[in-house]
Structures are given as C-alpha cells and as structure tokens.
Amino acid sequence: MKKFDYSEDFLAQVKILFDKGFGERRIGKILNINRGIARISIEKLNLTSKDRTPIKGKDKMDVSNGKLCTGPCKQVLSIENFKIVKYKNRSDGYCPKCIKCQKEYHRIKHSSEHAKNKRKEYRKNNREKLNKIAKDNLNNNPILKLRNNVRNAILKQLFKSGVSKNNASCVEYLPFKIEELKNHLEKLFSHPDNLDMNGKIWMNWENHGAYKKPDWDDQDSTTWVWQIDHIIPHSEFLYLSMDCDEFRKCWDLSNLRPLCAKKNQTEGGKKIRHKKI
Numbered sequence: 296m297k298k299f300d301y302s303e304d305f306l307a308q309v310k311i312l313f314d315k316g317f318g319e320r321r322i323g324k325i326l327n328i329n330r331g332i333a334r335i336s337i338e339k340l341n342l343t344s345k346d347r348t349p350i351k352g353k354d355k356m357d358v359s360n361g362k363l364c365t366g367p368c369k370q371v372l373s374i375e376n377f378k379i380v381k382y383k384n385r386s387d388g389y390c391p392k393c394i395k396c397q398k399e400y401h402r403i404k405h406s407s408e409h410a411k412n413k414r415k416e417y418r419k420n421n422r423e424k425l426n427k428i429a430k431d432n433l434n435n436n437p438i439l440k441l442r443n444n445v446r447n448a449i450l451k452q453l454f455k456s457g458v459s460k461n462n463a464s465c466v467e468y469l470p471f472k473i474e475e476l477k478n479h480l481e482k483l484f485s486h487p488d489n490l491d492m493n494g495k496i497w498m499n500w501e502n503h504g505a506y507k508k509p510d511w512d513d514q515d516s517t518t519w520v521w522q523i524d525h526i527i528p529h530s531e532f533l534y535l536s537m538d539c540d541e542f543r544k545c546w547d548l549s550n551l552r553p554l555c556a557k558k559n560q561t562e563g564g565k566k567i568r569h570k571k572i
C-alpha cells in the first residue's frame with residue numbers, strides 16, 4: 296500500500312479546517328481523504344478534540360482568513376473568490392467551491408451528451424411554457440423586441456431573394472446599434488404625424504406590434520399599435536447580402552420611422568406615403 300504523504304501543505308489545510316471547527320469526518324469529506332487519514336493528520340498536528348470549537352448550528356463561520364475550496368483546486372482562497380449562496384443553511388453563507396472551480400464544474404456538467412439530451416427533451420416537453428416565457432421576455436424588453444423584429448424583416452427579404460444569411464449576425468451589419476434605433480424611434484413618437492386625434496402621444500414601447508383588425512378602434516388610441524416603417528419601402532431595395540450599400544441605405548436610421556400599424560397595413564402597397572420626416 297502506498298504511504299500517504301502528510302506534507303506540510305496538506306497538514307496546513309487540515310489545520311485551517313480544524314480551526315474552523317470541522318471534525319475528522321468533515322475534514323475527510325472536504326479534502327477527499329478517508330476519515331482515518333484526517334484523524335492521523337490531526338494527531339500529527341498535536342491537536343485533540345478539546346482544541347476544537349465545534350460549529351454550532353447556523354453560526355456563521357469566520358472567513359476573514361480565507362476559505363478552502365472543496366473543488367479540484369483545493370486551495371485556501373480569499374473570500375472574494377466565493378459566491379454568496381442564497382440558501383441560509385450553509386454554515387458560512389458561501390458556496391463550498393471557488394468561482395473558478397464552480398464554473399468548470401458547470402461547464403463539464405452542461406456539456407455532456409447526457410445533459411444535452413436532457414435539455415432537448417425538456418424543451419420538447421415544455422415547448423408551450425418556454426414559448427410563453429420567450430414571448431413575455433420579448434414583450435418586456437424593447438431592445439430584444441426591436442432586434443428580433445429587424446432580424447425577421449431582413450431574413451424575410453433575403454429569403455425572397457433566395458439567399459440565406461449564412462449564420463451571420465444581422466446586428467453586426469446594421470449601420471446602427473439597436474439602442475440607437477430605439478432612441479431614434481422614441482424621438483419620433485412625438486412627431487406631429489404620429490399624434491392621436493387629440494394631439495397626444497400614443498406610441499410607446501408597450502404598443503409596438505402588428506395590426507389586428509378586430510382589436511382596432513379608430514376612436515380609441517389605446518387600441519392602436521405601431522410598427523417600424525421603411526420610408527422608402529423595404530421592397531425597393533435589392534440586397535443579396537448584408538454587406539452592401541443597398542442594405543445599408545435600406546436600414547439607414549433616416550429611412551426608418553415608427554408608423555401607425557393600420558396606416559402601414561393599408562397604405563403599404565400604395566406609394567403615397569414616402570415623405571421624409
């Protein structure tokens with residue numbers, strides 16, 4: 296049998312844990328050694344159970360001198376290297392593994408074939424629920440919604456031209472940042488053309504959406520929705536890739552505005568609305 300190496304470093308680790316109030320059983324568990332080795336280590340340090348102040352209940356342990364990571368690194372690290380845990384029953388309020396070890400643990404855990412299959416199955420069985428969450432997220436986050444909207448419009452146009460975007464990210468090719476688009480549209484909410492019959496601003500980030508006839512009441516601006524409109528229509532630009540002038544002209548901020556969805560729908564085909572604003 297191989298003799299266990301009670302190195303100075305190893306004994307120092309045992310001492311730290313012992314001083315924190317751990318007994319041989321928990322020291323063995325944390326250091327991944329058997330209990331006998333933990334006991335001998337304690338003896339080698341000339342310590343006895345009388346020297347130990349056992350951890351009582353939920354008393355918070357002192358972590359000012361650092362904390363031992365129970366992950367593969369097995370190092371005593373300063374407490375900033377540990378995440379605070381939500382559940383209160385941990386003796387010191389911190390995660391037992393350091394942030395680095397924890398990240399690695401999750402990386403391995405989530406990249407296994409088994410985990411991938413499980414995720415796939417979960418998605419399959421909870422499609423409705425997940426779709427609802429995604430939709431809610433989309434509706435509560437104007438930036439996400441805008442990005443999604445713009446992407447869909449580009450994909451549709453490219454699809455019509457019979458090309459695919461080859462996994463390229465649309466956002467990277469746009470001549471603006473989505474935040475800039477948001478600010479641009481927001482400024483136009485108060486444009487005279489966009490006010491309701493009482494001269495009030497009705498466009499906001501909650502009523503960005505598609506025209507639905509049954510929901511619409513011309514006399515009630517709370518039923519109205521708006522869409523992003525291309526002043527020179529999208530269909531007039533022939534772009535076969537996102538890396539060309541036509542694409543950039545089409546998606547230039549000066550060509551985009553928020554437009555009442557009903558107007559967009561009904562006037563869309565007729566080319567009577569192309570005035571610059």
Ligand SMILES: [Zn+2]
Pocket residue numbers: 364365366367368369370392393394395396397
């Ligand atoms: Zn670690």
